[in-house]
Amino acid sequence: MHPTRIVALAFTAVIAIGTALLMLPIASKDGRSLDFFDALFTSVSAVTVTGLATIDTELHWTMFGHVVIGLLIQIGGFGIVGFASLVAYLLDGRISLRNKLSTSSEASLNAPDIKSLLKNIAQLMLGFQLVLFVFLFIRFLTHYDYSWQDALGHGVFHAISSFNNAGFALYSDSMMGFARDGWVIVPVFTIVFIASLGFPVLVEVIGRLVEKVKGRFNSDFKGTYPRQWSLNSRIILWSSFALLGSGTLFVALLEWNNPGTLGPLNTMDKIWDSIFASVMPRTAGFNALDISQMNPATWLGTEILMFIGGASASTAGGIKLGTFVVLLFVVYTEIRGEAAVNIGNRRLPRSMQRQALAIVTIAALVVIAATMLLRLTTDFTLDQILFEVVSATGTVGLSTGITAAMPDHGKFLLSLLMLFGRLGPVVVATSLAFRKSKRHFEYPQERPLIG
Known part of the structure; x- marks a missing residue:
């Protein structure tokens, strides 16, 4: 079976x-089993x-x-296969070749050492989550x-x-109740x-910072990172x-005087709420402003940010930043009439350009x-x-407020879209393919009219 499948x-x-x-009665406060489509939607x-x-995450679910x-x-967020591989490694001390290939496919990485990759991911996730937990725990305990x-x-x-970019909150209004509390919103x-x-970017940033600190205290220290940052890190x-x-500038300009959002502030x-509204569409989906009260033009800008998303090998979604930047440079190269697509002092392989497209x-x-x-099948605009x-x-995870009112077929369709977005278009397409075919010949070349 192919790793992507x-x-x-x-x-x-x-x-x-x-x-x-x-769907278990113990999961609901009313003690009754939840409807299948609602349970499926929440799980997905x-x-x-x-x-x-x-x-409603706050009102419906029990502890x-x-x-x-x-x-879930x-x-x-860690990755299903990656999580299973990490558990297997901790219990048995080894990871099978199939799990190595599957983990590389899931994380969109060609990592030579899967064990080190999984341990680095686990350490980063738990480390940053611990930092945020300390901030929130102290604030909730002392101020609220x-x-x-x-x-x-x-x-x-x-x-x-937050770290997994999930957007789930234990409050009916997401983060709107903390919109004026910088000790919660900013962290x-x-x-x-x-x-x-x-x-990969976090590993490089942290590694370079550690080496820089060591170099300050030890003049003879020689770092392992080259002087130039990797192309992926520079792009991201x-x-x-x-x-x-x-x-941030887009949201601030359009919503500055909107009485339903930024107007009364x-x-x-x-400024803080504009930054928050700029970060969340590309990743987490928390909201400190009422999305339903935003200008429709702001919705369109937010949709663009959601479509782009965050970096590859992160918990963010979208087509990914790397894909977006590669396409921009493909267009730029075509406008200039150059033969190869270059970013900085590096040339991009043609296979990557095709994959981005x-x-x-x-x-x-x-x-x-x-x-x-x-x-065609609902009454929403x-x-x-x-x-x-x-x-x-x-x-x-952002919404104009229509999610709960979706009919069952709408909930199921959105569930498929979420699964599609998490796995990625290429992974989905590859996993559905029966086999990889390779032609041992080429057809004659001909140029149809385009543009």
Whole structure:
């Protein structure tokens, strides 16, 4: 079985287990078994680290339900096959070749040492989650007068949800209740932004910082990293900060005087909320502003950010930043009439250009088809449906408020979109293919008219 198909089946299996657990009466506060489609939707949303919900997370679920959702988020964020491989390694001390190939496929990495990769990912995830947990636990305990049990539970859940870019919150209004509290909002969007950079970038950033500190105290120390940063890190870091700045400016300009969002706030709060609204669409899906009250033009800009998403090998969704940047340089190269696509002092292989085009084309076709289908079969507006579809496909979790009102077929379709967005267009297409075919001949070349 092809590794990508194993990944798809692993996600499907965990989703099925999560659905069964969430349908247990012990998971619901009313003591009754939840409807299948709502349980399936919640399970898919948690495993794919999306955050869309048809059920009020605060009011419906018991502590058991919250624990199940938290575990599904953690496992889904780490990666199903990667998590299984890590457990197998910890128990047995080795990882099978098939699991190595599947883990590489799932993480979108060609890592020579899967054991080191998994340990690095686990350390980064737990380390950043611990930092955010400490901030939230202290704040909940001291400022909001939570009991230590509630502060502990809420701190752990939101630390897991934030770093995994899941967007699930234990509050009916997401993070709107903390919109004026910088001690909660700032650590949350900082961790979310850091997680969206991807594990390879984080490893390089942290490694270079450690070597720089060691070099300051030991003049004879020789670092292992070359002087020039890797092309992937340069692309992700520059584009992440560029989108953060442009997204913040976009939201601020359009919503500055909107009485339903930024209008009533002071200048500093407007700036913080604009930053928050710029970070979340590319990754987590928390909201500190009422999405339903935003200008439709802001929705469109948010949809673009959701479609782009975060970095590859991260818990963020979308077509990924690397794909977006590669396409920009392909267009730039074509405009200039150059033969090769170059970024900085590196040339991109043609296979990567084709893969970027395939990812964007497949994702766009899926979004268009799903939007048309829901528009024909529901009474929601085109703006609302497009926002919901892009949010599900990008595994973001933001909503204009129509998720709970979706009919069963709409919930199922959004569930498929979330799974598609988490696995990635290429992984989905490859996993569905029966076999890889290789031609041993080429047809004659001919140029049709385009443009």
